[in-house]
Amino acid sequence: MANIGIYGRLGRMGQAIAAAIPEFGATYAGGTDAAEDPVALAQRCDVLVDFSAAVAVDSHLAAARAAGTPILIGTTGLSRAQHARIDEAAGDIAVLQTGNTSLGIALLSRLVREAAERLGPDWDCEIVEAHHRSKVDAPSGTALMLGESAAAGMGAAMSDVAVVGRAGLVGARAAGTIGFAAIRGGRIVGDHQVIFAGEGERIELGHRADDRAIFARGAIRAAQWLVGQAPGRYGMDAVLGL
Incomplete structure:
Protein backbone atom coordinates (compact mmCIF):
# COMPACT_ATOMS: atom_id res chain seq x y z
CA MET A 1 0.00 0.00 0.00
CA ALA A 2 1.79 3.11 -1.23
CA ASN A 3 1.75 6.27 0.87
CA ILE A 4 1.55 9.09 -1.70
CA GLY A 5 2.53 12.72 -1.16
CA ILE A 6 1.45 15.51 -3.51
CA TYR A 7 3.31 18.67 -4.45
CA GLY A 8 0.79 21.14 -5.80
CA ARG A 9 -2.11 19.78 -3.73
CA LEU A 10 -4.31 22.85 -4.31
CA GLY A 11 -4.19 22.67 -8.11
CA ARG A 12 -6.69 20.87 -10.34
CA MET A 13 -4.53 17.78 -10.66
CA GLY A 14 -3.46 17.77 -7.03
CA GLN A 15 -7.06 17.76 -5.87
CA ALA A 16 -8.08 15.12 -8.41
CA ILE A 17 -5.24 12.81 -7.36
CA ALA A 18 -5.97 13.20 -3.66
CA ALA A 19 -9.64 12.36 -4.27
CA ALA A 20 -8.80 9.25 -6.33
CA ILE A 21 -6.12 7.72 -4.05
CA PRO A 22 -8.52 5.61 -1.92
CA GLU A 23 -9.93 3.71 -4.92
CA PHE A 24 -6.43 2.37 -5.62
CA GLY A 25 -5.92 1.06 -2.10
CA ALA A 26 -3.21 3.66 -1.45
CA THR A 27 -2.98 6.23 1.33
CA TYR A 28 -2.59 9.99 1.17
CA ALA A 29 0.48 11.28 3.02
CA GLY A 30 -0.60 14.88 2.59
CA GLY A 31 0.58 17.62 0.29
CA THR A 32 2.18 21.03 0.08
CA ASP A 33 1.47 24.25 -1.73
CA ALA A 34 3.91 27.00 -2.64
CA ALA A 35 4.12 28.33 0.93
CA GLU A 36 5.10 25.05 2.58
CA ASP A 37 8.38 23.19 3.06
CA PRO A 38 8.71 20.25 0.63
CA VAL A 39 11.32 18.38 2.70
CA ALA A 40 9.07 17.11 5.49
CA LEU A 41 6.60 15.65 2.98
CA ALA A 42 9.39 13.86 1.10
CA GLN A 43 10.53 12.25 4.34
CA ARG A 44 7.14 10.83 5.35
CA CYS A 45 5.85 9.23 2.16
CA ASP A 46 6.76 6.30 -0.10
CA VAL A 47 6.46 8.25 -3.34
CA LEU A 48 5.90 11.85 -4.41
CA VAL A 49 3.73 13.23 -7.19
CA ASP A 50 4.49 16.74 -8.49
CA PHE A 51 1.82 18.72 -10.32
CA SER A 52 2.84 22.15 -9.12
CA ALA A 53 4.56 24.80 -11.25
CA ALA A 54 7.81 24.74 -13.19
CA VAL A 55 9.40 27.28 -10.82
CA ALA A 56 8.86 24.92 -7.88
CA VAL A 57 10.11 21.70 -9.45
CA ASP A 58 13.78 22.23 -8.58
CA SER A 59 13.11 22.45 -4.84
CA HIS A 60 10.76 19.46 -4.97
CA LEU A 61 13.29 17.37 -6.87
CA ALA A 62 16.02 18.32 -4.42
CA ALA A 63 13.81 17.36 -1.46
CA ALA A 64 12.97 13.99 -3.03
CA ARG A 65 16.62 13.32 -3.77
CA ALA A 66 17.72 14.23 -0.24
CA ALA A 67 15.08 11.94 1.26
CA GLY A 68 15.71 9.11 -1.21
CA THR A 69 12.04 9.18 -2.21
CA PRO A 70 10.95 8.36 -5.78
CA ILE A 71 9.08 11.13 -7.54
CA LEU A 72 6.70 11.44 -10.48
CA ILE A 73 6.98 14.84 -12.15
CA GLY A 74 3.92 15.72 -14.21
CA THR A 75 4.49 19.47 -14.15
CA THR A 76 4.97 20.84 -17.67
CA GLY A 77 6.87 23.81 -19.09
CA LEU A 78 10.24 22.58 -17.78
CA SER A 79 13.46 24.09 -19.10
CA ARG A 80 16.41 22.22 -20.58
CA ALA A 81 18.34 22.95 -17.40
CA GLN A 82 15.58 21.35 -15.34
CA HIS A 83 15.61 18.26 -17.53
CA ALA A 84 19.37 18.07 -16.96
CA ARG A 85 18.78 18.22 -13.19
CA ILE A 86 16.22 15.44 -13.50
CA ASP A 87 18.83 13.33 -15.31
CA GLU A 88 21.28 14.01 -12.51
CA ALA A 89 18.77 13.17 -9.76
CA ALA A 90 17.88 9.94 -11.55
CA GLY A 91 21.32 8.67 -10.63
CA ASP A 92 20.17 8.54 -7.01
CA ILE A 93 16.38 8.01 -7.09
CA ALA A 94 13.68 6.74 -9.41
CA VAL A 95 12.17 9.66 -11.35
CA LEU A 96 9.24 9.35 -13.74
CA GLN A 97 8.88 12.53 -15.78
CA THR A 98 6.05 12.88 -18.23
CA GLY A 99 3.99 15.50 -20.00
CA ASN A 100 0.87 13.40 -19.57
CA THR A 101 -0.11 10.63 -17.12
CA SER A 102 -2.86 9.16 -19.30
CA ASP A 210 -13.08 14.01 -21.66
CA ASP A 211 -12.45 13.83 -17.92
CA ARG A 212 -9.46 15.07 -15.92
CA ALA A 213 -9.85 12.00 -13.69
CA ILE A 214 -8.01 9.88 -16.30
CA PHE A 215 -4.82 11.80 -15.55
CA ALA A 216 -5.29 11.36 -11.81
CA ARG A 217 -5.83 7.61 -12.16
CA GLY A 218 -2.83 7.27 -14.44
CA ALA A 219 -0.66 9.28 -12.04
CA ILE A 220 -1.62 7.08 -9.09
CA ARG A 221 -0.98 3.90 -11.03
CA ALA A 222 2.41 5.26 -12.12
CA ALA A 223 3.26 6.37 -8.58
CA GLN A 224 2.47 2.91 -7.23
CA TRP A 225 4.64 1.35 -9.93
CA LEU A 226 7.50 3.72 -9.11
CA VAL A 227 7.79 2.51 -5.51
CA GLY A 228 10.66 0.04 -5.31
CA GLN A 229 12.07 0.81 -8.77
CA ALA A 230 15.82 1.20 -9.16
CA PRO A 231 17.24 4.72 -9.59
CA GLY A 232 16.75 5.93 -13.13
CA ARG A 233 14.64 8.12 -15.36
CA TYR A 234 11.40 6.55 -16.51
CA GLY A 235 8.40 7.40 -18.69
CA MET A 236 4.78 6.25 -18.72
CA ASP A 237 5.64 3.59 -21.28
CA ALA A 238 7.54 1.74 -18.57
CA VAL A 239 4.37 1.60 -16.45
CA LEU A 240 2.64 -0.23 -19.32
CA GLY A 241 5.65 -2.44 -19.93
CA LEU A 242 6.18 -1.05 -23.42
Missing part, protein backbone atom coordinates in the same frame (compact mmCIF):
# COMPACT_ATOMS: atom_id res chain seq x y z
CA LEU A 103 -2.22 5.52 -20.10
CA GLY A 104 -3.87 6.10 -23.47
CA ILE A 105 -1.36 8.85 -24.27
CA ALA A 106 1.49 6.53 -23.26
CA LEU A 107 0.31 4.02 -25.84
CA LEU A 108 -0.27 6.75 -28.44
CA SER A 109 3.29 7.95 -27.95
CA ARG A 110 4.61 4.49 -28.77
CA LEU A 111 2.38 4.24 -31.86
CA VAL A 112 3.61 7.64 -33.07
CA ARG A 113 7.22 6.59 -32.77
CA GLU A 114 6.59 3.36 -34.65
CA ALA A 115 4.62 5.16 -37.38
CA ALA A 116 7.37 7.74 -37.89
CA GLU A 117 9.99 5.02 -38.10
CA ARG A 118 8.10 2.87 -40.56
CA LEU A 119 6.66 5.59 -42.80
CA GLY A 120 9.98 7.32 -43.35
CA PRO A 121 10.92 10.85 -44.45
CA ASP A 122 8.40 11.10 -47.30
CA TRP A 123 5.56 11.58 -44.79
CA ASP A 124 5.08 14.97 -43.15
CA CYS A 125 4.29 15.05 -39.42
CA GLU A 126 2.06 17.67 -37.80
CA ILE A 127 0.82 17.79 -34.19
CA VAL A 128 -2.31 19.71 -33.19
CA GLU A 129 -3.34 20.12 -29.55
CA ALA A 130 -6.27 21.82 -27.81
CA HIS A 131 -6.68 22.78 -24.14
CA HIS A 132 -8.77 24.99 -21.86
CA ARG A 133 -8.40 28.76 -21.88
CA SER A 134 -6.41 28.83 -18.60
CA LYS A 135 -3.46 26.69 -19.76
CA VAL A 136 -0.34 28.85 -19.66
CA ASP A 137 2.18 26.91 -21.78
CA ALA A 138 2.13 26.02 -25.46
CA PRO A 139 2.72 23.64 -27.10
CA SER A 140 1.47 21.39 -24.35
CA GLY A 141 3.84 19.04 -22.58
CA THR A 142 1.94 16.18 -24.18
CA ALA A 143 2.38 17.62 -27.68
CA LEU A 144 6.10 17.97 -27.07
CA MET A 145 6.24 14.41 -25.76
CA LEU A 146 4.54 13.17 -28.91
CA GLY A 147 6.95 15.27 -30.96
CA GLU A 148 9.88 13.64 -29.18
CA SER A 149 8.43 10.24 -30.06
CA ALA A 150 8.04 11.21 -33.72
CA ALA A 151 11.56 12.64 -33.84
CA ALA A 152 12.98 9.49 -32.27
CA GLY A 153 11.22 7.43 -34.93
CA MET A 154 12.77 9.66 -37.59
CA GLY A 155 16.21 9.32 -36.04
CA ALA A 156 16.40 13.06 -35.37
CA ALA A 157 16.67 15.42 -32.40
CA MET A 158 13.39 17.23 -31.81
CA SER A 159 15.22 20.51 -31.25
CA ASP A 160 16.47 20.27 -34.85
CA VAL A 161 13.14 19.53 -36.52
CA ALA A 162 10.41 21.26 -34.47
CA VAL A 163 8.46 24.12 -36.05
CA VAL A 164 6.24 25.81 -33.46
CA GLY A 165 3.47 27.87 -35.05
CA ARG A 166 3.44 29.47 -38.49
CA ALA A 167 2.47 33.00 -39.52
CA GLY A 168 3.09 35.10 -42.58
CA LEU A 169 5.12 34.14 -45.62
CA VAL A 170 7.02 31.26 -44.06
CA GLY A 171 7.73 29.46 -47.31
CA ALA A 172 7.10 25.85 -48.23
CA ARG A 173 7.20 23.21 -45.54
CA ALA A 174 10.73 21.89 -44.99
CA ALA A 175 11.08 18.12 -45.33
CA GLY A 176 11.68 16.21 -42.14
CA THR A 177 10.22 18.82 -39.82
CA ILE A 178 7.52 18.36 -37.16
CA GLY A 179 4.93 21.12 -36.99
CA PHE A 180 3.04 22.14 -33.85
CA ALA A 181 -0.23 24.05 -33.56
CA ALA A 182 -2.04 24.99 -30.31
CA ILE A 183 -5.70 25.77 -29.68
CA ARG A 184 -6.92 27.36 -26.41
CA GLY A 185 -10.54 27.79 -25.45
CA GLY A 186 -13.39 26.98 -23.11
CA ARG A 187 -12.96 24.01 -20.82
CA ILE A 188 -11.27 21.59 -23.22
CA VAL A 189 -9.54 19.01 -21.05
CA GLY A 190 -7.02 17.92 -23.68
CA ASP A 191 -7.13 16.84 -27.33
CA HIS A 192 -4.07 15.69 -29.27
CA GLN A 193 -3.83 14.69 -32.91
CA VAL A 194 -0.74 13.53 -34.77
CA ILE A 195 -1.06 13.71 -38.55
CA PHE A 196 1.20 11.87 -40.97
CA ALA A 197 0.54 13.22 -44.46
CA GLY A 198 1.84 11.39 -47.49
CA GLU A 199 1.18 11.71 -51.22
CA GLY A 200 -2.53 11.07 -51.63
CA GLU A 201 -3.14 9.63 -48.18
CA ARG A 202 -3.12 10.64 -44.54
CA ILE A 203 -2.86 8.81 -41.21
CA GLU A 204 -4.28 10.45 -38.09
CA LEU A 205 -3.49 9.15 -34.61
CA GLY A 206 -5.24 10.89 -31.75
CA HIS A 207 -6.42 10.96 -28.18
CA ARG A 208 -9.23 12.93 -26.56
CA ALA A 209 -9.51 13.42 -22.82
Whole structure:
Protein backbone atom coordinates (compact mmCIF):
# COMPACT_ATOMS: atom_id res chain seq x y z
CA MET A 1 0.00 0.00 0.00
CA ALA A 2 1.79 3.11 -1.23
CA ASN A 3 1.75 6.27 0.87
CA ILE A 4 1.55 9.09 -1.70
CA GLY A 5 2.53 12.72 -1.16
CA ILE A 6 1.45 15.51 -3.51
CA TYR A 7 3.31 18.67 -4.45
CA GLY A 8 0.79 21.14 -5.80
CA ARG A 9 -2.11 19.78 -3.73
CA LEU A 10 -4.31 22.85 -4.31
CA GLY A 11 -4.19 22.67 -8.11
CA ARG A 12 -6.69 20.87 -10.34
CA MET A 13 -4.53 17.78 -10.66
CA GLY A 14 -3.46 17.77 -7.03
CA GLN A 15 -7.06 17.76 -5.87
CA ALA A 16 -8.08 15.12 -8.41
CA ILE A 17 -5.24 12.81 -7.36
CA ALA A 18 -5.97 13.20 -3.66
CA ALA A 19 -9.64 12.36 -4.27
CA ALA A 20 -8.80 9.25 -6.33
CA ILE A 21 -6.12 7.72 -4.05
CA PRO A 22 -8.52 5.61 -1.92
CA GLU A 23 -9.93 3.71 -4.92
CA PHE A 24 -6.43 2.37 -5.62
CA GLY A 25 -5.92 1.06 -2.10
CA ALA A 26 -3.21 3.66 -1.45
CA THR A 27 -2.98 6.23 1.33
CA TYR A 28 -2.59 9.99 1.17
CA ALA A 29 0.48 11.28 3.02
CA GLY A 30 -0.60 14.88 2.59
CA GLY A 31 0.58 17.62 0.29
CA THR A 32 2.18 21.03 0.08
CA ASP A 33 1.47 24.25 -1.73
CA ALA A 34 3.91 27.00 -2.64
CA ALA A 35 4.12 28.33 0.93
CA GLU A 36 5.10 25.05 2.58
CA ASP A 37 8.38 23.19 3.06
CA PRO A 38 8.71 20.25 0.63
CA VAL A 39 11.32 18.38 2.70
CA ALA A 40 9.07 17.11 5.49
CA LEU A 41 6.60 15.65 2.98
CA ALA A 42 9.39 13.86 1.10
CA GLN A 43 10.53 12.25 4.34
CA ARG A 44 7.14 10.83 5.35
CA CYS A 45 5.85 9.23 2.16
CA ASP A 46 6.76 6.30 -0.10
CA VAL A 47 6.46 8.25 -3.34
CA LEU A 48 5.90 11.85 -4.41
CA VAL A 49 3.73 13.23 -7.19
CA ASP A 50 4.49 16.74 -8.49
CA PHE A 51 1.82 18.72 -10.32
CA SER A 52 2.84 22.15 -9.12
CA ALA A 53 4.56 24.80 -11.25
CA ALA A 54 7.81 24.74 -13.19
CA VAL A 55 9.40 27.28 -10.82
CA ALA A 56 8.86 24.92 -7.88
CA VAL A 57 10.11 21.70 -9.45
CA ASP A 58 13.78 22.23 -8.58
CA SER A 59 13.11 22.45 -4.84
CA HIS A 60 10.76 19.46 -4.97
CA LEU A 61 13.29 17.37 -6.87
CA ALA A 62 16.02 18.32 -4.42
CA ALA A 63 13.81 17.36 -1.46
CA ALA A 64 12.97 13.99 -3.03
CA ARG A 65 16.62 13.32 -3.77
CA ALA A 66 17.72 14.23 -0.24
CA ALA A 67 15.08 11.94 1.26
CA GLY A 68 15.71 9.11 -1.21
CA THR A 69 12.04 9.18 -2.21
CA PRO A 70 10.95 8.36 -5.78
CA ILE A 71 9.08 11.13 -7.54
CA LEU A 72 6.70 11.44 -10.48
CA ILE A 73 6.98 14.84 -12.15
CA GLY A 74 3.92 15.72 -14.21
CA THR A 75 4.49 19.47 -14.15
CA THR A 76 4.97 20.84 -17.67
CA GLY A 77 6.87 23.81 -19.09
CA LEU A 78 10.24 22.58 -17.78
CA SER A 79 13.46 24.09 -19.10
CA ARG A 80 16.41 22.22 -20.58
CA ALA A 81 18.34 22.95 -17.40
CA GLN A 82 15.58 21.35 -15.34
CA HIS A 83 15.61 18.26 -17.53
CA ALA A 84 19.37 18.07 -16.96
CA ARG A 85 18.78 18.22 -13.19
CA ILE A 86 16.22 15.44 -13.50
CA ASP A 87 18.83 13.33 -15.31
CA GLU A 88 21.28 14.01 -12.51
CA ALA A 89 18.77 13.17 -9.76
CA ALA A 90 17.88 9.94 -11.55
CA GLY A 91 21.32 8.67 -10.63
CA ASP A 92 20.17 8.54 -7.01
CA ILE A 93 16.38 8.01 -7.09
CA ALA A 94 13.68 6.74 -9.41
CA VAL A 95 12.17 9.66 -11.35
CA LEU A 96 9.24 9.35 -13.74
CA GLN A 97 8.88 12.53 -15.78
CA THR A 98 6.05 12.88 -18.23
CA GLY A 99 3.99 15.50 -20.00
CA ASN A 100 0.87 13.40 -19.57
CA THR A 101 -0.11 10.63 -17.12
CA SER A 102 -2.86 9.16 -19.30
CA LEU A 103 -2.22 5.52 -20.10
CA GLY A 104 -3.87 6.10 -23.47
CA ILE A 105 -1.36 8.85 -24.27
CA ALA A 106 1.49 6.53 -23.26
CA LEU A 107 0.31 4.02 -25.84
CA LEU A 108 -0.27 6.75 -28.44
CA SER A 109 3.29 7.95 -27.95
CA ARG A 110 4.61 4.49 -28.77
CA LEU A 111 2.38 4.24 -31.86
CA VAL A 112 3.61 7.64 -33.07
CA ARG A 113 7.22 6.59 -32.77
CA GLU A 114 6.59 3.36 -34.65
CA ALA A 115 4.62 5.16 -37.38
CA ALA A 116 7.37 7.74 -37.89
CA GLU A 117 9.99 5.02 -38.10
CA ARG A 118 8.10 2.87 -40.56
CA LEU A 119 6.66 5.59 -42.80
CA GLY A 120 9.98 7.32 -43.35
CA PRO A 121 10.92 10.85 -44.45
CA ASP A 122 8.40 11.10 -47.30
CA TRP A 123 5.56 11.58 -44.79
CA ASP A 124 5.08 14.97 -43.15
CA CYS A 125 4.29 15.05 -39.42
CA GLU A 126 2.06 17.67 -37.80
CA ILE A 127 0.82 17.79 -34.19
CA VAL A 128 -2.31 19.71 -33.19
CA GLU A 129 -3.34 20.12 -29.55
CA ALA A 130 -6.27 21.82 -27.81
CA HIS A 131 -6.68 22.78 -24.14
CA HIS A 132 -8.77 24.99 -21.86
CA ARG A 133 -8.40 28.76 -21.88
CA SER A 134 -6.41 28.83 -18.60
CA LYS A 135 -3.46 26.69 -19.76
CA VAL A 136 -0.34 28.85 -19.66
CA ASP A 137 2.18 26.91 -21.78
CA ALA A 138 2.13 26.02 -25.46
CA PRO A 139 2.72 23.64 -27.10
CA SER A 140 1.47 21.39 -24.35
CA GLY A 141 3.84 19.04 -22.58
CA THR A 142 1.94 16.18 -24.18
CA ALA A 143 2.38 17.62 -27.68
CA LEU A 144 6.10 17.97 -27.07
CA MET A 145 6.24 14.41 -25.76
CA LEU A 146 4.54 13.17 -28.91
CA GLY A 147 6.95 15.27 -30.96
CA GLU A 148 9.88 13.64 -29.18
CA SER A 149 8.43 10.24 -30.06
CA ALA A 150 8.04 11.21 -33.72
CA ALA A 151 11.56 12.64 -33.84
CA ALA A 152 12.98 9.49 -32.27
CA GLY A 153 11.22 7.43 -34.93
CA MET A 154 12.77 9.66 -37.59
CA GLY A 155 16.21 9.32 -36.04
CA ALA A 156 16.40 13.06 -35.37
CA ALA A 157 16.67 15.42 -32.40
CA MET A 158 13.39 17.23 -31.81
CA SER A 159 15.22 20.51 -31.25
CA ASP A 160 16.47 20.27 -34.85
CA VAL A 161 13.14 19.53 -36.52
CA ALA A 162 10.41 21.26 -34.47
CA VAL A 163 8.46 24.12 -36.05
CA VAL A 164 6.24 25.81 -33.46
CA GLY A 165 3.47 27.87 -35.05
CA ARG A 166 3.44 29.47 -38.49
CA ALA A 167 2.47 33.00 -39.52
CA GLY A 168 3.09 35.10 -42.58
CA LEU A 169 5.12 34.14 -45.62
CA VAL A 170 7.02 31.26 -44.06
CA GLY A 171 7.73 29.46 -47.31
CA ALA A 172 7.10 25.85 -48.23
CA ARG A 173 7.20 23.21 -45.54
CA ALA A 174 10.73 21.89 -44.99
CA ALA A 175 11.08 18.12 -45.33
CA GLY A 176 11.68 16.21 -42.14
CA THR A 177 10.22 18.82 -39.82
CA ILE A 178 7.52 18.36 -37.16
CA GLY A 179 4.93 21.12 -36.99
CA PHE A 180 3.04 22.14 -33.85
CA ALA A 181 -0.23 24.05 -33.56
CA ALA A 182 -2.04 24.99 -30.31
CA ILE A 183 -5.70 25.77 -29.68
CA ARG A 184 -6.92 27.36 -26.41
CA GLY A 185 -10.54 27.79 -25.45
CA GLY A 186 -13.39 26.98 -23.11
CA ARG A 187 -12.96 24.01 -20.82
CA ILE A 188 -11.27 21.59 -23.22
CA VAL A 189 -9.54 19.01 -21.05
CA GLY A 190 -7.02 17.92 -23.68
CA ASP A 191 -7.13 16.84 -27.33
CA HIS A 192 -4.07 15.69 -29.27
CA GLN A 193 -3.83 14.69 -32.91
CA VAL A 194 -0.74 13.53 -34.77
CA ILE A 195 -1.06 13.71 -38.55
CA PHE A 196 1.20 11.87 -40.97
CA ALA A 197 0.54 13.22 -44.46
CA GLY A 198 1.84 11.39 -47.49
CA GLU A 199 1.18 11.71 -51.22
CA GLY A 200 -2.53 11.07 -51.63
CA GLU A 201 -3.14 9.63 -48.18
CA ARG A 202 -3.12 10.64 -44.54
CA ILE A 203 -2.86 8.81 -41.21
CA GLU A 204 -4.28 10.45 -38.09
CA LEU A 205 -3.49 9.15 -34.61
CA GLY A 206 -5.24 10.89 -31.75
CA HIS A 207 -6.42 10.96 -28.18
CA ARG A 208 -9.23 12.93 -26.56
CA ALA A 209 -9.51 13.42 -22.82
CA ASP A 210 -13.08 14.01 -21.66
CA ASP A 211 -12.45 13.83 -17.92
CA ARG A 212 -9.46 15.07 -15.92
CA ALA A 213 -9.85 12.00 -13.69
CA ILE A 214 -8.01 9.88 -16.30
CA PHE A 215 -4.82 11.80 -15.55
CA ALA A 216 -5.29 11.36 -11.81
CA ARG A 217 -5.83 7.61 -12.16
CA GLY A 218 -2.83 7.27 -14.44
CA ALA A 219 -0.66 9.28 -12.04
CA ILE A 220 -1.62 7.08 -9.09
CA ARG A 221 -0.98 3.90 -11.03
CA ALA A 222 2.41 5.26 -12.12
CA ALA A 223 3.26 6.37 -8.58
CA GLN A 224 2.47 2.91 -7.23
CA TRP A 225 4.64 1.35 -9.93
CA LEU A 226 7.50 3.72 -9.11
CA VAL A 227 7.79 2.51 -5.51
CA GLY A 228 10.66 0.04 -5.31
CA GLN A 229 12.07 0.81 -8.77
CA ALA A 230 15.82 1.20 -9.16
CA PRO A 231 17.24 4.72 -9.59
CA GLY A 232 16.75 5.93 -13.13
CA ARG A 233 14.64 8.12 -15.36
CA TYR A 234 11.40 6.55 -16.51
CA GLY A 235 8.40 7.40 -18.69
CA MET A 236 4.78 6.25 -18.72
CA ASP A 237 5.64 3.59 -21.28
CA ALA A 238 7.54 1.74 -18.57
CA VAL A 239 4.37 1.60 -16.45
CA LEU A 240 2.64 -0.23 -19.32
CA GLY A 241 5.65 -2.44 -19.93
CA LEU A 242 6.18 -1.05 -23.42
